[in-house]
Amino acid sequence: MTAKKLLLVCLLLFGLALLSAAGCGGPRNSAERDGRQANELVLAIGGEPEAGFDPTTGWGEYGSPLFQSTLFRRDHSLAMAADLATGYEVSTDGLTWTVGLRSDVKFSDGKLLTAEDVVYTFSTAAESGAVIDLNNMASVEAIDAQTVKFSLKQPQSTFINLLARIGIVPKHAHGPEYAANPVGSGPYKFVQWDKGQQLIVEANPLYHGQKPYFEKITFLFMSDDAALAAAKAGKVDMVAIPEAFARQAIPGFRLLELDSVDNRGIMFPFIAAGSQSKDGYPVGNDVTADIAIRRAINVAIDRQALVDGVLDGFGSPAYSSSDGLPWWNPETVIKDADVELAKQILSVAGWEDTDGDGILEKEGLQAKIPLIYPAADLTRKGLAMAVADQLRPLGIQLEVSGKSWEAIQTLMHSNAVLFGWGSHDPLEMFNLYSSETRGTGWFNTGFYSNAAVDEYFAKALAATNEAEANRYWQKAQWDGQTGFSAKGDAAWAWLVNLDHLYFVRENLDLGSKQIQPHGHGWPVTANITEWRWKE
Amino acid sequence: MALFLCGRVFRLLTLLVAVSLLSFLLLSLSPIDPVRAYVGADMLKVGPEQWANIAAYWGLDRPLHERFFRWGTAILRGDWGVSMIFRRPVLEIIGERAVASLALMLTAWTFSGVFGFALGVGAAMKQGTWIDRVIKWYCLTLASTPSFWFGLLMLLTFAVWLGWFPVGLGVPAGVLAHEVTLSDRLHHLLLPALTLGITGVAGVALHTRQKLIEVLQSDYVLFAKARGESDLQLLRRHGLRNIALPAITLQFASFSELFGGSVLAEQVFSYPGLGQAAVQAGLRGDVPLLLGVVIFSALFVFAGNLTAELLYRLIDPRLKLKERYL
C-alpha cells in the first residue's frame, strides 16, 4: 500500500509542478517573432465586430474605422482635425452645417471619393436600425462634388462628433455584402476575415494620409486568457489585457498603461420617492434625495485607495464623467477621503445615530442605500463592495447587490447604481444631466434637474464653435455657484477612470496616444499609421 | 419497415415544430429586451427614438403570434431569416461556423467515446485496485472542474510551455486562405479535439464501469471464470456486448453536442464554431438565429437517438421494441 501511495503522491506532485510551470509560462518563445517579416504585425487587441466592417451599421464607432476615413477626427490631444473634410461652417441658427471635402481622395479600388458618397453614407446610416443616432439630422445633400450640406432639426454643436465617427463608404461598392468585404479610403484595405478567428489587412497604397509603416497586420480575436497565452508564446506583438493580468512580466514585452475616460461612478436618484416612470417603475429615493448625503459620500470616498486596491493602481480618481477631456472643468476636483468633513456635513443636515446601531437616522429615515452593480462585471463588484466598506464608519450603509441589466432597468430610478461611461462626445453630459432626458432609456436615470444647468446645456448646443461650446459645458459642471458636479448638486459620485492595459513588444513604438474612450481595444488603433519599430 | 420510417418522419416533424415553438416561447418569456441586448455598450449614445427605430427595423414591436407566424411561413419557403446580431442570413452563419467545427467535434466525440469506454472497462476489470481508484478520482475531478479551466491548462501546457501546438485558431495566423494546408488544419485541430475529448470522458467511463461491474458479478461470468477463461476472453465474449448499451446511449445522446457544443473550443482555443453564437442568440433575443440553430440541433439529436435505438436492437436482440409482454 505504501508503494502505491507513494506513486500517487508522486503523480500529484508532478501534476502540481506541471500546473505551476504552465502558469508561469515559458520564456522560451516569447522573444522570437516566429519568422514574421519586420513590416508585419500580429495584434490581439479587439473584440470582433459581429456585424462586420460597415460604418453605416456601427463599425468604427469609437473612431478609427481602419478601412474607411471620416470627415473629421480627434488627434492625440483630442482637438478636432480635418481628415476627408477641408473645413466646416455652421449657420447662425445652428441648423445648417456645410462641410467642404478634399478633392484628391480615392477609395482603395481607385474611384474618387465625392460628396455623393458622403450623402449616401449618412442617409444609409440614418435608416440602418443600428446604434448610430442620426435622429436629429433632417436631411443631407450634396451641393456640389466637394460640398455637403447637413440640415438639422435642432441646433446641436455636438454634431461634429457624428461627422468624426462615421466612416465614409463608397456608394458604388456598398451593398449587403459590404460588411464582410469593405472598400474604403482608410489606411488599410481588407484582405481576409476568418470569422471568429482573425482579420488580415494590408496597407492601402492609395491612402491620402501618412503612409503606414506596417504593410500587413493580422488581428486575432481571442479570449483574454488565450490572447495572453499567445503573447507568452511569442505569437502576437500586442495584446489587450484586463488588470488582473497586469502584474506578470512577459520577457520581450512591456506593459502599456493608457489613460482613459472609461469611468465608473455611482448614480444617485435625485428626487424623493413616490412617483413612477412612464414604464411604471418606481422613481426616487428619500435618502439619496438629500444633498447632504450625496455630498458626504463624495467627500468621504477615498478614490485613490479604490484605484490602488480594486484597480491595482491601474487607473486614476474620477471626479466627473469626462475627466481630462476638452470640455472638462478642472474645478470639479474635490478633496476626498475626508471622513471627518463628511460627518460634519451629515450632522449639520440633521443626521444622527440615535439608536447606536452604527447607522445614521434623520426624521425616522435610516441611512441605508441599495447599491446595484451589473452582475457580470468583476471590477464594478469590487468597487461597490469597497465603497460600501469605506462608508461604513460614516454611518451610511450601502446594501450591495448584483443584478442583470434587465433588472437594473427596473431599479435604476429608485436605487443607486454603479454605471460606467466615457465618450469623446460631450453630448454624453447632456444625456446624463439634462432635465429633458430624465428617465428616457439609460439617460438621466436619477431624474436630476437643475434649471441653471439646463440653460448652459442649451447654450452649449447652440454654440457655433467648439471652444464656445466647451465653455458652457464647463459652466454646467460648476460655474462658481451651482452645477451638477460634486461641489454643486453632487448628482453622481464618480469614482475612478480605468487605465486600458496592453502588453506590447518592447521595441514597438505606438506614437502618441489619446485619452481612450469607453471601449477597450479598437480605439488604440486610432493612430495606426504612426506605429513603427523603434530603431 | 415503411411504417417504421413513416412513424419516424412524423416524429421528426412534430419534434421540429415543438422545439421551435418551445424556443420561441422561452425567448419571448425572457425579460431580455432584444433591442437593449443589440445596442449593448453603446446604450448611452442611443436615444429613445432610435431605440424605437431599431425595434421597428427588426420587427420587434409586433405581437408574438404574428412574429412566430411570419417566421414559420418564411421557413417553409426556405427563408431562414437574417440574424440580428450578425446582420447576415442565418443559413450563412450556421453554414460557416458549424461546418468549420464539425471535424473537430467529430474527432472529440469519437475520442471521448473510445477513451471513456476504455477507462470504464479498465476500471471495472481491475476493480478495487489502485488503477480503479485513480480512474475514479480522475473522472470525478473532471466532473468537478470547470471545463474552461481545464482547457486553459491544456493550452498553457501544450501550446505555451511545450510549444507543441499552436496557441489557437483553426488556421495559422496571418496566412491567407489559399496557402493553408491540410496538415496546418490538422495541427490546429488536435489540441482542442484532445481537450474536448478528455473533458467528455467522465460520464461514459463511470457508467460503463458500473455496468461492467454488475455484469462481472453475474452467474454466467462466474461460470466462465470457473471454466478458466482469462480476463480478456471474459471481456470479449461476455462483457462487451452487455455493457455496450449505456455507452452507446450516452454517446449518441451527446450527438447534439456535435453541432453546438464547441463553446469551450471557441473560448479557449478561438476555434471557429457555432456554440458561442448560439448562446449569444439566446441571451440577446436573436430569434431567427436561435431558431435556426435549434432546428439543426434537433435534427442531430433525432439522428443520434435513432442510431442508438437501431444499435440497441443490433447488439441486444432481447430489446425487440415491438414485442411487448406487458
Place this chain on the structure above:
Amino acid sequence: MSDTQSLPIANRRFSRLHINRRQRTVIVIALAAVFLLSLLVGAQLLDEAGLSTSLTERNLPPALAHPFGTDWLGRDMLVRTVKGLSLSLTIGLFAAVPSVLIALVLALASGLGNKHLDAAITWLADLFLAVPHLVLIILIAFVFGGGTTGVIAGVTLTHWPTLTRLLRAEVLQLRSAEFVLVSLRFGRSRWWVATRHLLPHLKPQLLVGFILLFPHAILHEAAVTFLGFGLSPHRPAIGIILSESMRYLSAGSWWLAFFPGLALLIMVRTFDVLGDNLRLLIDPRSAQE
C-alpha cells in the same frame, strides 16, 4: 474501499482492528455524514465579517493568517470556501435529486409502459435535448425569475433526458429477464415489478448519474449567476468562486482556484463514498459479506 470486492490487504489491515466489513461501512457513512453536516454548521457559525473586503491584503498566498490565501479584494479564502461549499451543497442537492428522480420515473414508465407512452417520453426527451444545453438552462432560469429557484429549475429540467435514456435502456434490457417475466405472468402489477425487481438494478447507475450531475449543477449555477440571474455574485458559491478565479489563474494566483476546486472534489467524492457504502448496507447481496 467502497466497492463490492476489496483487496485482501485492506481486509488484513482492518481485521487487525477487529472491525468487520459491515462495521467499516457504517463508520465510513458516519464520517461522511459528519463531514457534510459540519460543513453546513460551520458555514452558519462563520461570521459574515470574514467576507468583508480588505484592500490592503489582496492576493496573499496561503499563510498562517489566511490558510487558503486571500483573493483580489482581500477576502479570506477559507471563509469563502467553507460558506461557498455549504451553499453549493444545497443548490447541488436541490437540482440533482429532482432531476435524477424525474429520470427514474420517466425511464420506468417508458420501459414498462405501452408503446405510445414510450414514444411520448422519448419524444419529450428529444425535445429537451434539442435546444443547446447552455441556452436552455439560461432561458429556463429566466422564466423562473432567476435566483436560486431559476438556477435549480434550469439545471433540473435540462439534465433529466440523458439519464432517462440511459436508465430506459437498462429497463429495456431487464424487462426481458426471466424473473421479471415470471413475476408478470404471476399477475404482479407493473408497479410492483418496477419497485421490487428493477429498482435495485437501477440504483448503481442512478448513483453514478447523481454523482456526475451534482458538480455539474454547481458549475452551471455560476454561469447563470454571471448573467445576473442566479444568486447575487458576492454571495459565495463554489461555482462563482471557481469561475472568478479562472481569470487569476493566468496571473499565477493558483490558490484562488486550487482550494475551492479541491474542496468541491472532496465533497463530490464524499457523496460517492456515502452512496456506495449505503448501497452496500442496503443491498441484500452484499450486506452480509
